[in-house]
Amino acid sequence: MTTDTLEAAERLAAVRDAMGRAARLTGRTADDINLIAVSKTQGADAIRPLIGAGQRVFGENRVQEAQAKWPALREEYPDLTLHLVGQLQSNKAADAVALFDTIHSLDRPSLLNALAKAMDAADRRIPCHIQVNIGAEEQKGGCAIAEVPALIKAARAADIPLLGLMCVPPADIEPAPFFALLAKMAREEGLARLSMGMSGDYETAIMLGATDIRVGTALFGARPSPARPLPASGRGMIRNSRAG
Numbered sequence: 001m002t003t004d005t006l007e008a009a010e011r012l013a014a015v016r017d018a019m020g021r022a023a024r025l026t027g028r029t030a031d032d033i034n035l036i037a038v039s040k041t042q043g044a045d046a047i048r049p050l051i052g053a054g055q056r057v058f059g060e061n062r063v064q065e066a067q068a069k070w071p072a073l074r075e076e077y078p079d080l081t082l083h084l085v086g087q088l089q090s091n092k093a094a095d096a097v098a099l100f101d102t103i104h105s106l107d108r109p110s111l112l113n114a115l116a117k118a119m120d121a122a123d124r125r126i127p128c129h130i131q132v133n134i135g136a137e138e139q140k141g142g143c144a145i146a147e148v149p150a151l152i153k154a155a156r157a158a159d160i161p162l163l164g165l166m167c168v169p170p171a172d173i174e175p176a177p178f179f180a181l182l183a184k185m186a187r188e189e190g191l192a193r194l195s196m197g198m199s200g201d202y203e204t205a206i207m208l209g210a211t212d213i214r215v216g217t218a219l220f221g222a223r224p225s226p227a228r229p230l231p232a233s234g235r236g237m238i239r240n241s242r243a244g
C-alpha cells in the first residue's frame, strides 16, 4: 500500500467506525448506511487512494467537473457508482442522466420535466431524491417545504423513481431539528430514504435516520481549491503551509 492509500484507508476506517457507533443507536450497522464520498474539487490522484481503500460510491456537485473526471475511472472500476449531490440546471439534465446513477437535487417542476424527458430519451430511469430547502434559506437550492408534496406527486406521475428526501441544513446552527423535520416529512410521504449528513454532522444525521450520508472533507481532507480567490500574499501562505 502506498502512503496515500494507507492514509485514505485510515480516514475511511475512522468514518466507518463513527457511522457504526451512531447506527447502533438506531438498531442499524454501518453497512445499513450508504456512505457517499463527495469528491468535488478533488483530482483523480486524490480519488484513487480511496478507491484503493475499497470505497466505491462517490458524489460530485457539478456535471461538467464529473464529466471530466469520472468516465476514465469508471472504465477502470466498473463497480463504481456516482451520485450528483449539487444543484442541477435543466439544460444539463441529459448529461446528468447519462453520467450519474442517482440524483439528489431534484427540487423544482422545470427540472422534473427536463429529467423526465432526458430519462425517456435515454431509456434510463435514474433514481432521485427530492432536495428540500429545510431551513427556508433565501439563496439555497431545494424545494420549499410547502411545495414538496406536489413535487413528489409530479415525480410519481412522470415515472421518476423516488428514493427519498435530501437536505443541507443551514450552516452554523444545530442541524438536528432540521434532520428530524426531514425525517418526519419522508415518513409522511412514504419515502424510505434520507440523504442527510456531511463531515460535520453525519453522526447526528444517522441517529435521526439518515440512510445516505454525503461526506467530503472527513475522507479527503480539506478541499484543494479555495471557494474565493485569495490575495496574492494569502495564496503564498497557503502554498507554504501545504508544502510543510
Ligand SMILES: *Cc1c(COP(=O)(O)O)cnc(C)c1O
Binding pocket: 038, 040, 061, 085, 086, 168, 198, 199, 200, 214, 215, 216, 217, 218
Ligand atoms: C460538498 C458537499 C458535501 C460534503 O461536504 P463536507 O463538509 O466536505 O463533508 C455534501 N453535500 C453536498 C451537497 C455538498 O455540496
